Amino acid sequence: MSPPTTRSSVGLRSERGPILLATMLATGLVAIDSTILATAVPSVVDDLGGFTQFPWLFSVYLLAQAVTVPIYGKVSDLLGRKPVMLLGITLFVLGSVLCGFAWGMTALIIFRALQGLGAGAVQPMAMTIVGDIYSMQERAKVQGYIASVWAISSLVGPTLGGAFADYLSWRAIFFVNLPVGIAAFWMLQRRFTEQVTRRRTTVDWPGATLLTAGGLLLLLALLEGGQRWAWDSGTSIALFVVAAAALVGFVYAETRATDPVLPLWVFRRRTLNAGNLGSLVVGCVMLGLSSYVPLFGEQVLGHGAVVAGLALAAMTLGWPIAASLSGRIYLTLGFRVTVLLGAALAVVGSLLLLTVDGDSSFLHLAAPCFVIGLGFGFVVSPGVVAAQSSVAWQSRGVATGANMFARSVGSAVGVAIFGAVANGVVAGRLGGKVPALEQLDPDVLEPALHTVFVVGAAISVALLLAGALMPRRVTAPAETLPAAPVTDPLKEPAAQPVTTVTDQ
Template sequence: MPTDTPVSTTPAGGVGFRSERGPILAAMMLAAGLIALDSTILATAVPAITASVGGFDRFPWLFSVYLLAQAVTVPLYGKLADAVGRKPVLLGGIAVFALGSLLCGLATGMTWLIVFRAVQGIGAGAIMPMTMTMASDLYTLRERATVQGYMASVWAASSVLGPLLGGLFADYLDWRWIFLVNLPLSAVAGWMLIRHFHERRSTARGPIDALGAVLLTLGAGALILGLLEGGTSWAWGSPAGLGVFAGGGLALLLFVLVERRARDPILPLGLCTRRPVLAAAAVSLLVGAVLMGVTSFVPTFAQGVLGVSALAAGLTVGVLTLGWPVTASQAGRFYLRIGFRRTSLLGSLLCAAGAGTTLLISAASPLWQVALSCFLIGAGLGMVSTPTLIAAQSHAPWGGRGVVTSTVMFTRAIGSAVGVAIFGALVNARVGDVDPPRPADLEAGTHLVFIAVVVAAVAMIAACALVVEPPPEGAQRDEAESQR
């Protein structure tokens, strides 16, 4: 373990762009904006991309390989940040993301585009966990209530700008600008971090747990790949499907055995099995499942059953990504007054209520009714995700905060992958092999998904009840560290 723990030496002050930490906050928002924008800008340009480079049958891999690369690298970056500091990890992530963006913009075929999207995902795996960890390092619990609003505004803006820019680039410029626009944004974010964010670097480091890192990457990667592509690229019971899960399970078993003996494990099992972390991880897993269930199948339902256009369907589910930052920006005020557990419980109840309203949706429902359900679900998730993460972070020392943050975010990726597998199987069970599916069958299959989303939202209420309030000494420690 490092003997000289890296800490921020950036001056403390108020919260906002005019404070001493304002440039760092702006850099964090810009870095997070890279990921937020990327999550919404690509979908609208898929027709233009496939018309240019071909490979329409493989375009789903543009999303799958990115999510896979991002998910499996998150735990590695979390441990690395606890060892060498947040700044080099975040700068490295921004650089790799920019490189992947450049390569995507120059790609001449779908195969290369998929490979370069993986490079983008490897960089993205560092950006979100590091911005969240840095916010925990730099700001006290009370200050984070305000910072939370700034960060939420990034996602709110991206939910509107992403589809708009994607459509504009694809229709009036060139789809390659969807990726190339990341280059100047990455350069500005990196420059601001280099100039304004300072850390004392560790002078003594323990041996890198290379074997643990390899086993975790292989095991988690195989598990997520199997869940994402099962039933699509191969049958669940096929040799390929069974082999992926068997290989992933074996690698994860070996990973646990290695970590129990490692001197400085890549994922300390003791830290990650404490109740504050387990509760936050359980909530995050369910958040990922609910989010994937709604965003994946509401557009299909809106187009295939309600008969609306692709644009209208996308805007409908986009209301969810708008509801999320609206409540996330206010969640800080709630947890300062009523506590973290009650705030997350309130959010989970709102999410469950929104999920319940989806059971009232039918083929005769107006589009605004579907959008309202999405907004309520997103608003509930916005009040759940950040308070549970901050509560878990507050129970960890500086040298474990990166691991805690990355663990919670990693479980959301697992939840999303599990959600894809379960919800997809439910729909396929009703739709069968009919292509295109009959509206009645699609409605019945989507209704099963809505029921499963309700179950996951109710389970989220139980998980939120287990959230542990930050200890008083945690708030004092945050205050002391932010002043260093």
Template sequence: MTRQAKILVTIALMLGMTLAALDTTIVGTAMPSIVGKLGGITLYSWVFSAYLLTSTVTVPIYGKLADLYGRKPLFLFGSALFLLGSIASGAAQSMEQLIIFRAIQGLGAGAVQPIVLTIIGDIFVLQERARVQGLFSGVWGLSSIIGPALGGLIVDHFSWRWVFFINIPFGVVSALLLIIALKEQVERKKHHLDYPGTFLLSAGIIALLFAFLQGGTSWAWSSWQSIGLFALAIAGIVLFILQERRAAEPILPLSLFSNRIIVIASIGGLVLGVIMFGITSYVPLFMQGVKGGSATDAGLILGPLLLAWPISAALSGKVVLRYGYRFTSLLGSILTVIGMVMVLFFHPQTTLAFVMVSMVLIGSGLGFSSSAYILSVQNAVPWNLRGVATASTQFFRTIGGTIGVAIMGSILNAQMAQRFAPIFAHYTTDAARLPTNVAPANVLLTPEVRNSLPLDFLQQLQGALSQGLFWVYLLLMISAIIGLIAMFWLPGGRADQYAYKAETTEEAPEELMNSSLAHMG
């Protein structure tokens, strides 16, 4: 591939990454306005859940199909589906319609990020890839920071519908550049798609995610709904494993997990998802509910984390090349653990500087770790498994985040129920004057209500929320420690020692053809 073609493909992939990253943060800012226009506040969470379910389940499926039929057609299909869902979401006339269209958006989004990372692995050799992965982490971090502010500007000055329509120019330009610049040569042969495996994986994961998303909120954890969904999830996953053992071309080859690097990177991705989703969900809650900040303050406090992540990811490429996967992952895990220990000591009097330092440490740790995981997995497999291997790292990250946040939400809800009730009972007169349309749990998150509370009452509630969040942060710290321990099982030494043997011939297409592997031209 020529240098000019690589530049064009890189720009196309960066636009695609921007597309995915913006959508994760920009919609949340617009949701209050959307509910105001469409109604259906009881369906609020499903706007996010529908997208999350479909985008998570399809990640490994797209990864496998990209290995069978090439990255380019799958990326273009996913982008087209994402844009179709975006256009439909922007035109939605009811909350029910919006949920359906968000699910379609998710079906497309499941292709974008993993295939972007896979194409990077294809067109750049290890030394180049280590630097480029940092660049793409920077795009993700910057887009995540811009997303909430951009969403606010769009809602204030245009219409909430443009939150979805803004995806269109990014997606169209990305697709056109990729069509022009990326030339793939894929070995053409008849494939046997693993339809039973695809169905069983989808059913098992949807049941699992649905159980965690709704358990403890729509119904109790011990209810028949939760038990039934968990039983369905276990049955689906067990049958999926049995199917994969006998499938001619399994959708998720179990042989991948005979490689120690892939197993440890998957565990690391799972932990990374728990911490990333947990921090971005519950540190803003601390800033707004305990520290009394605005919604803007709550969003901005993640700025140090989202800036430190891409910087450390860019540096991690050099560290991986010089010191290897284990050193880089351990460095990232240690920084994350130190940051999480600081978070564990958050209380109503915690200074802003203390919070920001903890965010920088966690962001730096996650940046070093995430790059090391992706590089180690891509370097350990041949071209015809790189798509599904890369997708698996994204899959485990999202699963970890979804399950982790659901468990943290249940912990916090239980803590608040236990701690808030005695306070409201003690301040009965003040509690009786609270607006009836504001739930007790949301008193601290509604500035007008919060500012009307007597100081003693307010401080009691803030202390109770802080104590409840302690148990959430404790779970995050334990997860970070588990991740740190797991990294000792990564092999030591230089990264190039563990490269798949075809890695050295990536830039010799004729040799790859002779070995019956598809190659990039």
């Protein structure tokens, strides 16, 4: 039978509620970790040293997470979501415990990479499990639950990080993941049952290796270019050249693979391309906001770090509100209208951000971020739902993983673009010298950050293209794969929705 569609069947108190709660807890692990460590970096450096190495605490985590997302997605389509999700939680919790016992900065960086390997499974699997156990109509409401995790984490993370660092120890930041991870693991192990008809296949090792190597080198070049080495340095050029060669080799390998790790048809589906483009642009613009809005509030407007961070939190509050409302819109007016609405809000919010100057109030800075967050919520959540609804079970992990990977690539591109823009403006005003942005006088920093916001507004216009590409309706799938395996958290066979994509 198909999953029930009554209102009572969707909430946390329903029969599927424990599974939804488990995916929320697992998502919370990744969401809180993305913000909790930043406020404790001074304490970590004071204890372990390695000031010049600490940026790798974030870079290596992002790298490990990003390059493994497509691979986990493919594996889940072969073996099922449950084993991949449980593996991800295990790796993340193990990495967290090891981080808590780290004896030096190098060890901490290595263990952060292990955390990233776990996060690469947790985030896409949470969205894929939701796509499996809820219909498209039900996901209109469930997306709000998942989005709320990120909103709460954006507020709780920095506060917990600062409190642990000041009153306990920075190591507690990592140990707090242990009970949350155990609870998520236990609930999924007990309550989530899937019957997977495993088919014989050959492992696409060449494709997986080339995708991992190419993605890793590309993201490394984007994250560290202009920071650890100049863009025109031999290191930077070599990384881009080798990354390009690996990715070209990956495309060739996928054309010959019996069961490719990232099928090239993903890039030929209009619905998937629209959703992936939206995620890529959101990842890029969001990185600019996350990095430079708090800096503007603190260094230019003169607010404390907490208040400056709240301006950015306005964006993460707008996101789940829009994600919760988006379902009603795309179910009545269609996906294209919903994404275009989000794109328009993101562009308007980005333009409003350009009116902020050194004399602006806190609310003047926070309001555009809230509007941009609304836009992101109307773009990302419908994009994921449309992508999942446009394919059958056997391809849903790949489709979700590709969407998440696009956002990670967008974030890395954003690091490169916005960093280069800010440093370029500063260098022009200081005769080629580029000190740390936090050390600049407001009269030098303000025009640099304003230019960053201008570039962000220009990039956000690409969301309108994503909306234009999105089909009005994803009515149901054209999938030529064998019959979908049965996935049912209630241990009863559930018919998977048969859908085909209609590009209208």
